[in-house]
Amino acid sequence: MKLKNRLIIAFFVIILVPVMLTGIALFALTQYQMAAIERTYNVPNVTYETLSNSLQMISKSTLNDYEEIQKQVKENADQFLNQDFLEQWGKKLEDKNSYVIVRKGAELFYPEDNGEITKLFENLPDYGEYMGESDTGVYIGNEVNAFVKQTDVIFSDNTKGSIFIITSATEIIPQIKRMMIDLVIAIIAILIFTAALLTMWIYRGISTPLNHLREATQKIKEGNLDFTLDAEGDDEISELCRDFEDMRKRLKETAEENVAYDRESKELISNISHDLKTPITAVKGYVEGIMDGVANTPEKMERYIKTIYNKANEMDRLINELTFYSKIDTDRIPYTFNKINVANYFSDCKEEIALDLANKNIDLAYFNYVDEDVMIIADAEQLKRVINNIIGNSVKYMDKPKGYINIRIKDVGDFIQVEIEDNGPGIAVKDLPLIFDRFYRADASRNSARGGSGIGLSIVRKIIEDHGGKIWANSKLGTGTIMFFVIRKYQEVRADE
Numbered sequence: 001m002k003l004k005n006r007l008i009i010a011f012f013v014i015i016l017v018p019v020m021l022t023g024i025a026l027f028a029l030t031q032y033q034m035a036a037i038e039r040t041y042n043v044p045n046v047t048y049e050t051l052s053n054s055l056q057m058i059s060k061s062t063l064n065d066y067e068e069i070q071k072q073v074k075e076n077a078d079q080f081l082n083q084d085f086l087e088q089w090g091k092k093l094e095d096k097n098s099y100v101i102v103r104k105g106a107e108l109f110y111p112e113d114n115g116e117i118t119k120l121f122e123n124l125p126d127y128g129e130y131m132g133e134s135d136t137g138v139y140i141g142n143e144v145n146a147f148v149k150q151t152d153v154i155f156s157d158n159t160k161g162s163i164f165i166i167t168s169a170t171e172i173i174p175q176i177k178r179m180m181i182d183l184v185i186a187i188i189a190i191l192i193f194t195a196a197l198l199t200m201w202i203y204r205g206i207s208t209p210l211n212h213l214r215e216a217t218q219k220i221k222e223g224n225l226d227f228t229l230d231a232e233g234d235d236e237i238s239e240l241c242r243d244f245e246d247m248r249k250r251l252k253e254t255a256e257e258n259v260a261y262d263r264e265s266k267e268l269i270s271n272i273s274h275d276l277k278t279p280i281t282a283v284k285g286y287v288e289g290i291m292d293g294v295a296n297t298p299e300k301m302e303r304y305i306k307t308i309y310n311k312a313n314e315m316d317r318l319i320n321e322l323t324f325y326s327k328i329d330t331d332r333i334p335y336t337f338n339k340i341n342v343a344n345y346f347s348d349c350k351e352e353i354a355l356d357l358a359n360k361n362i363d364l365a366y367f368n369y370v371d372e373d374v375m376i377i378a379d380a381e382q383l384k385r386v387i388n389n390i391i392g393n394s395v396k397y398m399d400k401p402k403g404y405i406n407i408r409i410k411d412v413g414d415f416i417q418v419e420i421e422d423n424g425p426g427i428a429v430k431d432l433p434l435i436f437d438r439f440y441r442a443d444a445s446r447n448s449a450r451g452g453s454g455i456g457l458s459i460v461r462k463i464i465e466d467h468g469g470k471i472w473a474n475s476k477l478g479t480g481t482i483m484f485f486v487i488r489k490y491q492e493v494r495a496d497e
Contacts, residue, residue, distance in 0.1 A: 010198045017194045018187070025186040061096050062165050066149050069100070069163055077153040080163055086111045097168045104161040120146065120166065127152055127160045137165075209237040213244060225252040264438055275318050279311035286311075324385075325455050335379045335466065339490055342374045342416055346409050349387055360395060362403040369410045375490040376416060382463045383487075387420070389456045390483050394422035415469070415486040427475040435473060436461040460485075 069089075072079065079085050080102045089100040090111035102109040103124065123140045125148070137149040149165040216229045229245040232238065286304045295301040327333050350366040357364045394405055400423055408419040427435060438458040464471045464485050475481040 007202075010202060013198060014194055018190050021190040021194075022183075022187050025190065026183060029182050029186065062093070062098055062149060062167055065093060065096075065098070066151070066165055069165065070151055073151060073153050073163060077161075077163075078156050080153075081109055081155070083109070083111070093165070099166055101164045101166055102161065103164070104155055105159050124148065124162070124164060125150055127162055137167075206237060209241050213237070213241055216241075216244060216248065220248065220251070225255060272318060272322055276315055279314045283308050283311045321455060321459070324459060333382070333463070333466065335382060337377050337379055339375050340378050340380055340383075341372075342370050342376055342409060343368055343372050345380065345383075346407070346418070349384060350407060353387070353391060357391075357395070357405065360398075360403075361401075362395065362398065362405060365404065365406045367406070367408045369408070370416055371411065374411065374416060376487050377490050378467055378487060379463075383467070386460045386463050386485070387418075389460050390420050393456060394420070394424055394481070397424050398422065399425045411489075412486065414491075415488055417484060417486045419482055419484055421480060421482040423480040426477040426479050427473070427481055428477055432473060432475055436471065 069080075080100070081104065086100055086102065086109060093099055099111060101120070101124070120140070125138055137147050140146050140148055147167045149167075151163045153161050153163060155161055212229060216227065219225075219227055225248060227248075229241055229248060286308050289295055290301070290304055295304045324333070346368065347366070350364065354364045391405060395403075404423055406419075406421040408421070410417045410419070436457045438455050461471050464487070467487050469485055469487040471483070471485040473481060473483050
């Protein structure tokens with residue numbers, strides 16, 4: 001679940017759950033306390049309305065006591081003038097925050113002075129002033145703040161008087177007070193429980209993926225990329241974990257690419273070093289021969305110098321290949337694209353190649369099946385590098401006494417297709433898909449005749465792909481190889497199209 005949805009749910013839960021639980025707690029507590037009030041004070045049928053009216057509750061709490069006093073008055077009113085009798089009533093009413101006062105004429109009788117008697121006396125109703133029922137009374141405010149129930153009596157000496165049940169209105173019935181305290185405690189407990197539950201729910205939804213993420217970062221910090229970060233769920237942190245996993249994969253791929261690049265670079269240096277060592281050794285040998293006077297005839301001297309020249313050209317080619325490879329690796333090949341006439345361009349290439357192949361006893365055949373006006377957009381120099389590299393490979397690996405190379409230029413719709421065929425040793429089927437990879441060599445043997453950096457065909461593929469074309473090969477062992485590549489034709493786009 002998304003973190004946003006979790007927070008929305010938590011928002012509503014933290015409002016609704018406490019409200020509902022508080023309502024349940026309030027109902028349960030009031031039911032319990034109403035039953036307790038009924039038991040303690042013998043108050044029948046306590047309701048929510050009764051609880052909400054404190055004076056009514058005070059009145060009902062002393063109902064039975066009032067009725068009992070009336071009964072005792074009928075039996076013997078004078079007993080209420082006895083101090084011990086009043087003390088008994090005081091203890092009986094103590095739990096209800098009440099006490100009894102007896103007025104006989106202008107004289108007062110009470111269990112003990114609680115500091116309010118004097119103030120209360122001035123406010124007590126006169127004899128016969130209040131004729132209430134057993135469940136009613138008079139509230140006296142001002143400084144007294146008490147609820148009074150009055151029973152008028154005539155003592156044995158015919159003196160008029162009144163017996164009062166005084167209940168302090170400042171003190172709530174203990175059960176009601178307890179209920180309020182319990183309710184506050186219940187609300188606090190509900191809030192703590194709800195907050196803890198929601199905190200745990202949100203924390204568990206966040207902590208698990210965060211722990212996985214922390215472990216993953218620690219592994220990456222230690223250089224370990226060989227692990228998988230599993231992240232189930234559709235929340236934001238799980239999405240972050242999946243992004244982190246994608247980053248880890250990319251880092252691993254980059255690290256593997258760097259390792260492969262380092263390995264390839266070392267292999268390139270090894271290959272170039274080997275390939276340079278062979279012509280350098282030959283150059284040194286022929287120079288030493290000249291210095292020692294071995295080339296003592298004009299013919300020998302010419303042959304030595306020609307050999308030195310050829311070896312220097314071979315070293316120059318290797319260095320150029322290495323320089324071009326570095327440009328490929330940084331995507332900084334300097335292309336100069338122009339419109340090129342296909343027929344003219346490949347005809348000129350054939351003329352340059354034919355002279356060199358004739359000296360190597362290799363026949364060259366050229367076939368052009370493209371119209372004279374067909375044009376392409378290409379870099380003439382880099383395209384010539386492609387042709388020279390392909391033919392150079394054919395010459396390098398030629399194993400027949402009499403070799404041949406055929407060049408065919410064809411029109412294949414929106415493309416021109418170039419085919420370069422030789423009758424060399426051919427390439428095995430298992431090696432064919434790999435020949436354009438850097439440093440791949442179908443022939444692992446290394447000697448002066450078949451040396452090479454192993455990057456020639458990878459350079460060819462890069463140039464063709466940068467021209468928007470494609471290159472591939474067909475071959476048969478012992479028969480020869482055909483290299484194919486296509487380049488898109490140039491087509492004029494009319495302004496009204």
